[in-house]
Amino acid sequence: MTAAASRITVDIDSHVPNPRLRLLRAKQGLERAGAFEIEYATSSSGTGFHIVGYFDEPLARETQFQIRENLNDDPNRLQMDRQRAERGLPINTMWDHKDGNEGSRQVFETVDDVIRFAETNTQSTKGRLNAIQNRGHKAIIDEEIPKMSTITAK
Numbered sequence: 001m002t003a004a005a006s007r008i009t010v011d012i013d014s015h016v017p018n019p020r021l022r023l024l025r026a027k028q029g030l031e032r033a034g035a036f037e038i039e040y041a042t043s044s045s046g047t048g049f050h051i052v053g054y055f056d057e058p059l060a061r062e063t064q065f066q067i068r069e070n071l072n073d074d075p076n077r078l079q080m081d082r083q084r085a086e087r088g089l090p091i092n093t094m095w096d097h098k099d100g101n102e103g104s105r106q107v108f109e110t111v112d113d114v115i116r117f118a119e120t121n122t123q124s125t126k127g128r129l130n131a132i133q134n135r136g137h138k139a140i141i142d143e144e145i146p147k148m149s150t151i152t153a154k
Contacts, residue, residue: 004054008035008067009092011074012049014118019049023111026051026071033067040114041094041107047118050094050105061085064092 010026012019023040030038035053043050051071059067065085068078081091094105108114 004037005057006055006059006064007092008033008053008055008059008064008071009073009094010051010068010071011043011077011094012051012072013074014047014049019118020111020115022072023049023051023115027111029067029071039107040109040111041105042114042118044105046106049114049118052094061091 008030010030012022012026016022027038027040030051030053033053033055034057035055037054039050039052039054041050041052042048065078065082068081085091106114106117108117
């Protein structure tokens with residue numbers, strides 16, 4: 001990546017309908033907004049998507065927020081970045097590593113490459129629950145839950 005005066009980041013969760021379409025829409029939107037380079041990545045969980053557009057010209061913060069909203073950036077992330085901006089803190093942060101995630105952010109050349117990687121790393125709900133259990137976060141076993149007939153009042 002060459003030096004940029006501004007960048008815009010968009011976070012797209014893999015569980016949204018048509019993540020590929022959203023990534024392509026974000027790519028086209030960043031190109032129309034004037035991005036000279038676009039980066040595609042997975043989140044540190046390996047299941048979400050990051051798309052980053054780099055710009056030659058500085059972009060006002062409100063312009064950055066408008067573009068991100070138009071490209072369907074994660075609404076919670078937008079709200080948190082607005083709060084950060086009000087306090088003069090950096091916005092548009094994409095983490096390479098996050099607490100609780102074993103993986104790290106991976107960068108790819110194309111939308112298809114990032115989608116293919118995420119599809120091979122996305123687990124079913126049952127698979128995610130099994131992975132959590134195997135890391136020692138075991139839920140209570142049904143047999144250990146007291147039955148109504150064994151509970152007595154004091």
